Amino acid sequence: MRLTVLSLVIYTTIFGVLIDGYNCKIVQFIFGDSLSDVGNNNYLSKSLARASLPWYGIDFGNGMPNGRFSNGRTVADIIGDNMGLPRPPAFLDPSLTEDVILENGVNYASGGGGILNETGSYFVQRFCLYKQIELFQGTQDLIRAKIGNTEADKFFQEARYVVALGSNDFINNYLMPVYSDSWIYSDDSFVQYLMQTLREQLTLLHSLGARQLMVFGLGPMGCIPLQRVLSSSGGCQEKTNKLAQMFNTETIKVVSELSSTLPNATFKFGDAYDVVNNVIANPNNYGFSNSDSPCCSFGKIRPALTCIPASTLCKDRSKYVFWDEYHPSDSANQLIADEMIKKLGFKPINQTDNAASPSPVPAVAPSSDGN
């Protein structure tokens, strides 16, 4: 009898301690386009932007297509790994449950998606950023129902957020005459329209609890193989590159302004424009042998649009900057991620002191490439 009472007391104590010390993990919520998609579009059966066939994923896990538009990892994969954070599964992954979300976060990124609702409409199905935020609100409702509002507030405020969109707003909207945005706007007014929309979206994410958020800038997207094929000389499209630079310059301003005005916000901006531009001009200096054509291509037919099983692959995938007409290879993503880590200056999660740490020394990522 005494024993039972005792164990009851012990149980209650342990249970009490468990409830009291309930400690949610730090996870990531990722919003993005095909550069960050880890499988959402593969579940959108009508989407024309899908990485569902070989040879996508050939250098990742078991080598089968996994939804990433690359041969290997995305930039967000590499940055998250470096921070010591779990890789969040795709929102549409059927195995996603509340427990999985609490352990790993969620990735809402969708190939073809943009900051603007109208971007990428010819892919038929994709999640634009507003839609991704709407899905995140649904996720929040599930988690609140599971762990209660107080714990959920804490969970969502401690999480890390990535927002990485913008190239489709140019490549698959403004620069395409089939989209009305291309005749309505000028370069300046279009970038302003994007900034106004992005500002609203980042503010909305803050109101939903996002405090630590990274925005990724654009690379020299006028140099992707598809843009080169469309230029008469085969060179980079300078107009497109100029738009990417305008986007980056304006996004830095929006992000730093929000970071200083929204309560408790640490919003950061990182891009790898200059490094990628240098790699494209001098691939050999960075250990690459090709920076103007896709590793996965279909004979001499260009643009090949997507990588398919009948495509042929370059001999050494680690030496090509581009994997397909649009997307960087795993090794280019490593280089991009290393550069962003330097610029974003964050500490790995396991070295973060949650109590106020007065000296924010940026952790510089170990360079994976010493020559």
Ligand SMILES: *[C@@H]1O[C@H](CO)[C@@H](O)[C@H](O)[C@H]1NC(C)=O
């Ligand atoms: C933190 O995590 C990183 C990446 O997972 C790991 O390499 C590093 O050794 C860890 N550091 C500590 C202090 O645990």
Ligand SMILES: *[C@@H]1O[C@H](CO)[C@@H](O)[C@H](O)[C@H]1NC(C)=O
């Ligand atoms: C954009 O789409 C979202 C839903 O995904 C909708 O709530 C919003 O009103 C749309 N905005 C515009 C300007 O069309």
Ligand SMILES: *[C@@H]1O[C@H](CO)[C@@H](O)[C@H](O)[C@H]1NC(C)=O
């Ligand atoms: C900001 O952080 C302080 C201290 O953690 C907290 O008391 C306050 O509620 C936070 N405000 C917002 C809007 O998150």
